[in-house]
Structures are given as structure tokens and as C-alpha cells.
Amino acid sequence: MPELFILIPGRTLRQGRGISEGKFGQMYQDEIHALCMAPEDMQRLGLANNDRVRIISPSGQVETTVAAAKPGELPSGLLFIAYGDLSSQLMGQDTHGSGMPTSKGIDVRI
């Protein structure tokens, strides 16, 4: 049974460095495909680091690997992923008259 989470895409140092190395390079691609989850959520769902998960939003779905966030960094119920192709696939097109699609705080199911 999929569980509901809130996904927060954001910038990371490795993602930023990866842009300069090249978007088709290993560092950038690894970083934008790494989903972070609170350790207690990982435990509850029976997930281990590098397990593959499917993330489903109202606008799309992607598969990627999951890893535990450092203790205390991510509260239960929140997911983090570096900005990039995957997070954009989960983002809706509606900008609510602002020009900005809702790119953070996306409802997703795992």
C-alpha cells in the first residue's frame, strides 16, 4: 500500500558541482537520482539504503534509489531529492498565475 509523503526538491553542493562538470556526468546524474528519507520512515517501510522505490505524484512517476538521511536532518513524512530531471517529472504544470510551478512540497506516494 503506497504511503503519502511530501517531497522537497532542492539544491545540493554535489548537484551544483555536477552542473559544472556536465549534466551528463556521473556526479550530477548520481545526485539527482538520490532520494533521501528519514531513517524512521525507512525502518517502518522495511527499506535499506540503495533499495529502488517508485515515487508517484499527481503529474508523473519515477523510479530511483533511496537512502537514509542523516539523523535529525529530515523529519518523518518528508522526502528530499536534488533538483533535476526526476524532480521535474513529478512537478505539475499549473503555476497558479505566477509562472512558477509548485516545485517544492509536492504530494507523492512511495
Add this chain to the structure above:
Amino acid sequence: MNVPESDSPTPTIIRDATCTFCGCVCDDIDIHVEGNRIVKAKRACALGTAWFLNHAADDRPSCLIDQKPASVEDGIRRAAELLTDARYPLIYGLSDTTSESQRVAVAIADWIGSNLDSTSSVCHGPSGMALQGVGEVTCSLGEVRNRGDLIIFWGANPAESHPRHFTRYSLMPKGMFLPNGRKDRTCIVLDVRKTKSAKAADQFIAVKPRCDFEALWTLRALVAGIQLDPEDVLQQTGQPLKIWQDLAAQMKQAKFGVIFFGMGLTMTRGKHANTEALLALTRDLNQFTRFACKPNRGHGNVTGADNVVTWRTGYPFGVNLCRGYPRFNPGEYTASDLLARREADAAMILASDPMANFSESAREHLRSIPYVALDPKETPTTRGAAVAFTVATYGINVPGTVYRMDDIPIPLRPALTSPHPSDFDILSGIEQHVRQIIANQ
């Protein structure tokens, strides 16, 4: 501008070079050049080091038409035809190039009656909308460095997005009125998750996800002396009333407070309403003390894009020029919307990568229309372009002007020559051809 010869055997040092990776635009970098490579970028952060050390010229043709090598002249001609043939074109990007190039891009948009949008619309565009409604109490980063004794980051994570923000501008420097540097400052981070920036702060306040608007209005109410129901506040913000009361008191007691805000506010539910609340809170605080706020701008010259588009059209982004005069309407003339609604029939993408960052429906439409792309690097956007130009990199190969996130113009000091033309030269050529085509119609 002295740019070392590409085959120079003598190591050269370019002093006070400008890093254009992020909106901090640090202009104190010493670049060490050997041959045609940058081997060291002294004082650069991790992002700046990666920026300088990975910008050897791409070994690709300067121009591809339909993914086949072509002459730059043919590419310029094809780009001009493609743009003038379109009925509802879009020019988008602008944020990672010089203000000189941005100016030419706006001119092309004006000639062809195009929609014109920068990456601001998917960055701090909502902040731009908010400041039109509320106004902005602002300051330079120099004032923050010399005066800011209460530094707040809200929905911003400079430790990862602007690594020298703390050391160069906001937290660590010893300022004119802060002789002990960090010891004289208090730093508070508000975010939905405990970011790396929170580790540098004196206090971290976890905001309930998608409830920044409620938290900001709670603070506005407390600053105005309005009594609030503790249960309501806890339920709406995720934090007890006492936390917000203490923060409001600290803000009022500061000598010079600054709130730096990021895309944690603009990209989440509420968007421009969130930033409007923050700008209004800042304004309110000036009844008690000196308080300012600044958006932490991401791209190296996204602030320049706002400035240049505003000089030329009166509006910062999301501008339509098809009637011969500028109209501004975010949500209608912004790139993400125009593409997702399948309205634009051709595009020119300058120094940005919508094929990696836009919604799937917007990307799908961009894939289906002819577009021109200009970028120093190969990206998902350049790979799908009808005409793709590989251009020299601003700040590394190309001189010019960029705007720091506090609207201060900074000159660029390039370190290397490039085998590729600058986007300024390409855009100037396209503008010239566009004018000829229009004159002959």
C-alpha cells in the same frame, strides 16, 4: 581586456576574477592559468572551484543545425529565419550570461514581437511579483557585512547554494559596527528540514511544510501586538506560540536585521503570497528598528536579467511584446505556462536548461517546436535544438557586466580565450539578420 593567449606557456594569475556560478558573484578570486586551462581558483568555494576548473572549452562544433555541424554564419541565418517565421515565439533564459548579451536578447524579442521570460519566473519571480505589491526594504550585502546583527535565513540554504555567503557577507566578517564578526551576530534559520545551513545558526526553527505563509502572518500579528490563540498557532505553524513570540521580540530588538529568503518560499504553496508576507513583515519591523530583506538569487546574473528586462520593457520577466508594446502577466507570458499550454510555436533558449527543469508537459511541447539554444555546455536543451550554438563562457572567456544578488553591477575579468564565439556575438548576428528580414517583408 587582457585575456591570456590560449597557448601561453607561462603560468598566469588573473587577480580579482569574478565567479559567476551563483548570485554571490564573488569578485576576489585569483585564477591560475597554465596553457589553456585553469588549474587553481584561490578563494573560490566548492561550487566556484568546480565552475572554474571544469570550463575548458567543450570539444564540440560551435554550431549544430539539426544536430549536424554547420558554420556559425549559417546557424545565425537559420536562427533568424526560425524566429521571424514564428507567430508566437518565446525567448527564455538569460540568467547565465552578461547583461550586454541580455540587452541584445531583449532587442531581438522587441523586433520579432516575442514573449520574453528569464529563469526568474521559476526562481524568484514570485518575489518580483510581491515587491510590486508591497515594496521592498532592501540593502546591499556590504551593509549586511558591516551592520547586520540579526541574520535570518528563511527557506534558503546558502551552505549548499551560496557557500561563501556566510564568510564573505552575512555571518563571519568583522564589520564596521560588528568588530567581533560572528560573535556580534545572531543567526536563525527557518526551514521545513534541518539543512546544512542550520548547523551554522544559533537557532533552527522547523516550519510546518507548506505553512510558511501562516508562520509569517503569525509573526506579523505578534510584531503588531495582536494576541493569538496558542493552539491555533501550533496547529498552523508546527511551532508553539512562545517560539514565535521570542522571534518577534528578537527581531524588534535587533539593531539591523536582515532576512535572506530562498526558494523554500517561492516554490512552495503560497509562492508570491509567501514572499509578500515576508516583505510586509520586513516593512512592519521598520516601525521599531532597521530591517531589510534580500532574496538569495541563484544564477550568476539572474539579477542582471531582472534589471535589463526592466530597463528595456518596464517589467522584470514574463513580458509579451507581440503588440509592439510590453505587457506583463506572470502565468500567461511566462515560459513554463506558454509551453505547457502549447502556445509558443518557436523559441530561443539562452543560457538555461528548460528541458531538465520544466514540467513534463512544458518539455514535451518544447520538444515539438523548432528552437535555438545557446550554451557553453551540452545540456538536454541543446541536444534537442534545431540550431545549437556552443558559446564561450561568461566570466571565464567573455568580459562584461553581471549583477550581484543585491543589484550591484560587477565587471568580469576573463581568464582564457575560447575557440567558440560569445553569445553576445551570436545574438548580435541574429539581431542583424532579424532586422534585415523584417526590413524586406
